[in-house]
Amino acid sequence: MNVSLALGAGVAVGIYLAMLVGVGYATRRRSAGAGLGEFYLAGRNLGGFVLLLTLYATQYSGNTLLGYPGEAFRLGYAWVMSVGFMMAIIVVYLVFAPRLQAVARRHAFVTPGDWITHRFGSAPLTLLANVLLVVAISNYLLAQLMAMGHVTEGLSGGAVPYWVGVVLLTLVVIVYETVGGMRAVAWTDCVQGIMLLVGLAGLLLAVVPTPAHLAELTAAVAAADPEKVAVPGWDVSRNWFSTILLIGFSGAVYPHAIQRIYAARDAATLKRAFSVMVFLPLVTTGVMFMVGILAIGELPAGGDADQVMPALLTAWSTRSALLFGLCVMVITAVVAAVMSTADSVLLSLSSILAKDIVGATLLRGASEERLTRAGKRLSWAVVAVLVVIALSPRVTLWGLTEIKMEILAQVAPLFVLGVTWRRLTTSAALGGMLAGCATYAGLLLAGRPEVWDVHAGIVALGVNVAVCAGVTRLRPQPARLAAHPGRARAASARAG
Amino acid sequence: MPNTPDPAEPRTRPWVWAVYVVLFALSVPWYLPAGGPVRLWLGLPHWVVLSLAAYLAVAVFTVYVVARHWSAAPDAGEPDDPEGPP
Numbered sequence: 245m246n247v248s249l250a251l252g253a254g255v256a257v258g259i260y261l262a263m264l265v266g267v268g269y270a271t272r273r274r275s276a277g278a279g280l281g282e283f284y285l286a287g288r289n290l291g292g293f294v295l296l297l298t299l300y301a302t303q304y305s306g307n308t309l310l311g312y313p314g315e316a317f318r319l320g321y322a323w324v325m326s327v328g329f330m331m332a333i334i335v336v337y338l339v340f341a342p343r344l345q346a347v348a349r350r351h352a353f354v355t356p357g358d359w360i361t362h363r364f365g366s367a368p369l370t371l372l373a374n375v376l377l378v379v380a381i382s383n384y385l386l387a388q389l390m391a392m393g394h395v396t397e398g399l400s401g402g403a404v405p406y407w408v409g410v411v412l413l414t415l416v417v418i419v420y421e422t423v424g425g426m427r428a429v430a431w432t433d434c435v436q437g438i439m440l441l442v443g444l445a446g447l448l449l450a451v452v453p454t455p456a457h458l459a460e461l462t463a464a465v466a467a468a469d470p471e472k473v474a475v476p477g478w479d480v481s482r483n484w485f486s487t488i489l490l491i492g493f494s495g496a497v498y499p500h501a502i503q504r505i506y507a508a509r510d511a512a513t514l515k516r517a518f519s520v521m522v523f524l525p526l527v528t529t530g531v532m533f534m535v536g537i538l539a540i541g542e543l544p545a546g547g548d549a550d551q552v553m554p555a556l557l558t559a560w561s562t563r564s565a566l567l568f569g570l571c572v573m574v575i576t577a578v579v580a581a582v583m584s585t586a587d588s589v590l591l592s593l594s595s596i597l598a599k600d601i602v603g604a605t606l607l608r609g610a611s612e613e614r615l616t617r618a619g620k621r622l623s624w625a626v627v628a629v630l631v632v633i634a635l636s637p638r639v640t641l642w643g644l645t646e647i648k649m650e651i652l653a654q655v656a657p658l659f660v661l662g663v664t665w666r667r668l669t670t671s672a673a674l675g676g677m678l679a680g681c682a683t684y685a686g687l688l689l690a691g692r693p694e695v696w697d698v699h700a701g702i703v704a705l706g707v708n709v710a711v712c713a714g715v716t717r718l719r720p721q722p723a724r725l726a727a728h729p730g731r732a733r734a735a736s737a738r739a740g
Numbered sequence: 741m742p743n744t745p746d747p748a749e750p751r752t753r754p755w756v757w758a759v760y761v762v763l764f765a766l767s768v769p770w771y772l773p774a775g776g777p778v779r780l781w782l783g784l785p786h787w788v789v790l791s792l793a794a795y796l797a798v799a800v801f802t803v804y805v806v807a808r809h810w811s812a813a814p815d816a817g818e819p820d821d822p823e824g825p826p
Contacts, residue, residue: 321784321785321787321788324788324791324792325767325768325791327791327792327795328764328767328768328791328794328795328798331795331798331799331802332764334802335760335798335802338750338751338756338802338805338806338810339750339751340751342749342750342751342810343749343751454783455782455783456783457783458782458783458784459780459783460783461783462780462783462784462785466778473778473785474774474775474776474778475769475772475773475774475775475776475778475785475787476769476774476787477774477775478770478774481768481769481770484768485764485768485770488764488767488768510812511810511811511812512812515806515807515810515812518802518806519802519803519806519807522798522799522802522803523799525795526792526795526796526799530792663751664751
């Protein structure tokens with residue numbers, strides 16, 4: 245990257261980071277000495293504008309801005325699937341979010357585990373689900389930390405080393421997160437979401453996708469690599485369906501997204517947010533898809549997929565003053581996207597560790613204020629470990645995303661079936677999740693990450709759901725238990 | 741026994757999910773001959789435009805479903821919760 249672009253981007257990102265810390269401190273007073281609901285869910289009072297932008301900034305991450313153009317560069321036009329699988333997340337929300345939001349409000353849920361305990365009343369099931377969630381989102385957080393390093397190294401042309409990017413940006417995130425909790429995260433997400441939208445609009449201008457330009461581009465790609473333009477075969481179509489299912493089900497049960505459903509002020513707020521969110525893949529992953537396609541025409545084949553975006557920005561920034569300004573904006577947006585996902589995931593991880601793991605074992609019966617303080621300390625500990633791992637990256641960003649999604653998919657039935665199927669029993673849900681995890685692990689160990697082009701995680705999800713259905717039908721619970729197993733079991737324990 | 745209707749939610753409308761299945765199925769070009777001739781529509785391969793059109797339809801349909809088939813009553817009740825309001 246040329247020196248002037250690196251300097252311009254450095255100044256813009258510096259101002260942006262200072263603004264984030266300022267927003268974090270502005271929310272400090274409300275979060276000081278707060279309970280779990282105040283610290284982790286902003287008092288369950290997020291309004292429409294903040295909810296939309298925090299959902300948006302959280303859902304679109306470093307993977308979207310760095311990994312997705314790389315995938316389009318590698319795969320070709322079939323990566324248009326990225327628009328569909330991001331929409332699928334909102335469609336899956338429609339299955340369970342309306343009911344979950346109402347129940348969460350009534351029972352003051354804080355973590356995803358609160359729903360699982362409420363619905364199924366089984367400590368082993370909640371523990372297993374929490375272990376899977378922690379593993380998956382730790383993986384996700386690691387991907388964001390790695391993205392911080394790639395962003396700073398790639399976009400500064402190597403002037404800022406990978407490790408400085410990881411450590412510096414992580415430090416900013418952990419400071420405003422521990423100072424202000426969800427309130428700080430949601431408000432910084434607003435800043436980050438706006439940066440992301442402005443950056444993408446700039447990128448759209450830079451790409452200039454007129455039909456004539458697109459026709460030229462498509463012809464050039466077809467000449468260089470006809471496979472990337474041709475109607476895909478059955479193998480790609482199967483993988484496309486599989487990816488829609490995988491991202492749809494697993495993206496909908498991201499713990500930090502579930503917690504935003506809990507934090508919505510009311511159902512009307514959630515409805516408004518979803519109605520706008522469903523269009524955003526068209527202007528977010530759709531733009532990233534076009535950027536990746538453009539890269540096929542501009543960059544040499546076989547390059548590093550994670551460096552497609554930095555390489556393109558470097559090329560574009562030298563063409564005109566306008567493009568230079570837009571590139572600076574996009575670089576700040578990339579940093580914003582990475583940090584906004586990292587802060588949300590970290591906060592969610594902290595809440596699960598503090599309330600569901602430490603709060604259920606070492607600090608059983610502790611006050612909410614004490615658990616909140618423990619959660620803040622755990623955030624620092626988790627981040628320290630992940631930073632060490634991030635400093636020796638071995639897999640690509642998209643590789644990390646897929647592993648995380650396939651683990652999360654095994655938890656999805658607890659929400660999707662748990663809400664929609666009243667007769668689903670606790671033993672069926674536990675058996676299904678164990679069978680799903682065993683199937684996924686078995687396929688990975690056997691060297692089969694895909695079976696007939698279908699992700700191992702989706703095959704495992706099929707086994708998971710089949711076991712849920714089979715066990716529920718073979719060993720149904722009595723009507724009273726089936727109506728509400730968690731509460732009925734608690735009542736019978738009290739009676740005993 | 742009082743007749744308490746389910747609060748309106750998309751999950752209680754099977755036809756909504758049938759429409760989603762059709763739209764997502766149309767978004768994947770499995771129904772076109774693999775490797776067949778590619779026409780350019782708006783500068784893009786025709787199968788990409790068909791896919792994007794299907795996704796736009798998913799988004800528009802979702803706005804309709806949220807507006808018409810999700811009751812935002814402040815406390816719509818919880819049929820499986822004996823302690824919830826009727």
